[in-house]
Amino acid sequence: MSARIASFAITAAALIALPAAAPGQGRGGDKAPAQPVVHKPIPRAADGKPDLTGTWQGGGVSITGEAGAPPLHPLPPIDPHPIRREPLAYKPEFEAKRKSLTTLDDPTLQCLLPGVPRIQTMPMPLEIVQTPKEVVILHEAFRAWRRIPINDKLTHPDDLVPTWMGDSVGRWDGDTFVVDTIGFNDKSWIAGNGTIHSEKMHVVERYTLNNDGSLSWEATVEDPVVLTKPYVTGATLRAPIDVRIEEYECIENNPDPAHMKKAAELDKSNK
Amino acid sequence: MKQGFLAALTGLGLLLTAWPAMAHHSFAAEYDSNNLITLTGVITRVDWTNPHMYIHIDVKDAGGKVSSWSLEGYPPNTLKRTGFARASLKEGDTITITAYKSKDGSNTGAGREVTFSDGSKKFAGPEGR
Numbered sequence: 001m002s003a004r005i006a007s008f009a010i011t012a013a014a015l016i017a018l019p020a021a022a023p024g025q026g027r028g029g030d031k032a033p034a035q036p037v038v039h040k041p042i043p044r045a046a047d048g049k050p051d052l053t054g055t056w057q058g059g060g061v062s063i064t065g066e067a068g069a070p071p072l073h074p075l076p077p078i079d080p081h082p083i084r085r086e087p088l089a090y091k092p093e094f095e096a097k098r099k100s101l102t103t104l105d106d107p108t109l110q111c112l113l114p115g116v117p118r119i120q121t122m123p124m125p126l127e128i129v130q131t132p133k134e135v136v137i138l139h140e141a142f143r144a145w146r147r148i149p150i151n152d153k154l155t156h157p158d159d160l161v162p163t164w165m166g167d168s169v170g171r172w173d174g175d176t177f178v179v180d181t182i183g184f185n186d187k188s189w190i191a192g193n194g195t196i197h198s199e200k201m202h203v204v205e206r207y208t209l210n211n212d213g214s215l216s217w218e219a220t221v222e223d224p225v226v227l228t229k230p231y232v233t234g235a236t237l238r239a240p241i242d243v244r245i246e247e248y249e250c251i252e253n254n255p256d257p258a259h260m261k262k263a264a265e266l267d268k269s270n271k
Numbered sequence: 272m273k274q275g276f277l278a279a280l281t282g283l284g285l286l287l288t289a290w291p292a293m294a295h296h297s298f299a300a301e302y303d304s305n306n307l308i309t310l311t312g313v314i315t316r317v318d319w320t321n322p323h324m325y326i327h328i329d330v331k332d333a334g335g336k337v338s339s340w341s342l343e344g345y346p347p348n349t350l351k352r353t354g355f356a357r358a359s360l361k362e363g364d365t366i367t368i369t370a371y372k373s374k375d376g377s378n379t380g381a382g383r384e385v386t387f388s389d390g391s392k393k394f395a396g397p398e399g400r
Contacts, residue, residue, distance in 0.1 A: 061345070061397065062352035069394050072354045103297035111295060111322065122294045124348070140348065141294050193297075246348045250295055253320035255379075256343075260301045263374035 037077050042175070042209040045130060050175050050209045052128045052135065055244060056237040058217075060123025063240045073241035078212040086232040088195055094226040101194030104264060107187055109257055111142065111250035113164035115188025116181050116203050117219035117233060119144050127245045135170055135177065140245040154180045162199050164188050179205040190221055190231060198225035214238055294346075295322045302371040302381040304399025310340055311367040317360045319347045326360060326368065326382060326395065342370045342382035344395035355393050364388055371399045 045051040057063050065071035090098055108114050114122065122141035129136040135148040148170040160167050160183035167183035181203040189195045201223045208216045218234035221227070298304065312328030324344045329337050344350065351357070360366070365388055370380030382395040 060349065061394075062349050066394065066398065069353065072352065103300040106296065108295045114294075124294060124346075240352075243352060248294075248321050248346060248348060250322045252322075253318055253325070254295075254322060256296045256301060256323075259373055259375045259377065259379060260296065262376070263301060266374065266376060 035077050037079055037212050039211045040213075042211055045132070047132045049130075049132075049172055050177070051130060052177060052207060052209065052215065053130045054239055055125050055127050056215055057125040057240045057243065058120060058123075058235040058237050062123075062243070063238060075238050075241065076213070078214045078236070078238070079210065081210060081214065081216050081236045083216075083234040083236070084218060084232050085234070086230060088191065088231045089228045090226055091228055094196065098194040098196055101196070102264070103193055104257070104260055106189065106193070108142070108189075109260070111254055113142050113144055113188065115164050115184065115190075116146075116166055116168075117205065117221060118189060118191060119165070120217060120219070120235060121191070124248065125240055125243050125245050135179075138245055140248050142250055143248060148179055154178075156180075156182055162186070166201075166203070173206075175208065177207040179203075179207070181205070191233065196226060197221070197223045200225045210236075298371075298381065298397070298400045301374060302399065303374050304371055306372040307369055307383065307399065308372050308380065309367060309369050310342075311365065312340065314360060314362050314364050314366060315339065316362065319357065321346050324350065324395075326366075326385075328366065328368070338378055340370075340378045340380070342368055342380050342395070344382045345397070350395070353394070355395065359387060359393070360385075368395065370396075 043051040045053075063071055063075060065074070103109065113119070119139055119141060122139070124140040126140065127138045129138065133150055135150065137146040137148070139145065144165060146165055146168050148168040150170050150172070152171045154169050154171055156167050156169055162185035163183060164185060164187065166181040168179050168181040170177055170179045172178070182201075184197065184199060184201045186197060186199050188197070190197050190201075201221060204220045206216075206218045210216060215237040216234065217237055218232065221231040310328065310330050312330035314326060315329050316327040318325040318327070324347055326342045326344065328340050328342070330340055331337050345353070345355075367386040369383045371383065373379040373381075381397070381399070383398065384392055385395050386392050
């Protein structure tokens with residue numbers, strides 16, 4: 001359990017720290033001279049709204065590099081963008097269920113869709129396509145896609161059936177694109193191990209372009225059935241250089257569940 | 272306290288590897304990050320598949336006995352973006368690869384650093400965690 005918490009905390013640390021990461025920074029020790037942050041007006045679409053169109057990525061070795069292997073295309077430095085966070089707080093009866101689940105129960109282990117907001121934390125790029133009427137997010141991870149029709153009243157269709165990615169609608173709040181998502185099934189996980197939710201989950205995301213070329217993303221997750229208060233997370237997305245989203249057919253060759261099951265059985269029999 | 276913990280992690284430089292390295296499963300449930308082995312063998316097959324690529328090698332021990340190993344790596348798209356050339360892994364080539372051994376006892380592992388026959392090196396998968 002402590003390992004799980006640590007892993008979660010490390011992920012959280014990354015979400016906090018990533019935006020501040022300078023190119024080439026890492027354990028390899030890089031003494032590259034600090035570059036200044038370049039500021040310029042945010043791009044705007046013909047209708048005057050901020051233009052979110054483009055390829056974005058929150059993390060992953062291909063943009064951050066790692067010890068001894070800096071990224072092929074280091075990203076320019078950006079300003080720090082503090083990320084608001086509130087931890088997951090489960091009602092006691094659901095906390096017990098959550099703790100009973102292991103990584104073997106993770107839907108993404110079976111290549112199932114990660115849901116929202118978890119899809120945003122995958123270490124792969126996504127592409128946003130924006131029109132005046134609709135914003136579409138194409139995720140490389142799990143080949144997920146989201147259609148986000150724009151309507152100022154944030155009205156959802158009344159014939160929703162529960163789905164992994166839910167039903168999203170959006171509106172512009174000044175220069176921030178707000179996405180309201182409901183209609184989830186209760187099968188995906190919110191953030192990490194065992195982070196269950198109900199079909200009543202409601203996610204509100206805010207996408208805001210920064211004048212240093214980055215995109216701030218914040219998600220507030222409410223679930224009156226399982227959570228005692230909203231969970232808040234976020235990230236600063238970067239525009240990776242020379243990257244386009246490509247196919248990721250996760251179910252193609254997935255021996256991991258069988259290995260993990262056997263490892264868990266061995267572990268149990270050794271205790 | 273918690274902030275101190277996070278700050279300490281950041282200070283250790285973990286931030287660059289801490290974003291989930293693998294999209295679809297936990298590392299620790301499958302591989303032992305404390306058991307990094309080194310294998311030298313002949314490539315028998317490479318699976319350029321998702322969610323992971325696999326390098327299959329035949330490893331000969333001191334007594335001449337051959338065992339077959341399968342080492343997991345990053346997804347093909349990620350390898351492309353880190354500059355891991357597909358052509359650099361050819362059947363019949365001899366490579367050395369470090370790998371975190373699988374916890375299930377099989378001849379599998381999470382591949383880490385490949386040393387090619389010309390001595391050059393490239394990471395095929397993430398650092399253990």
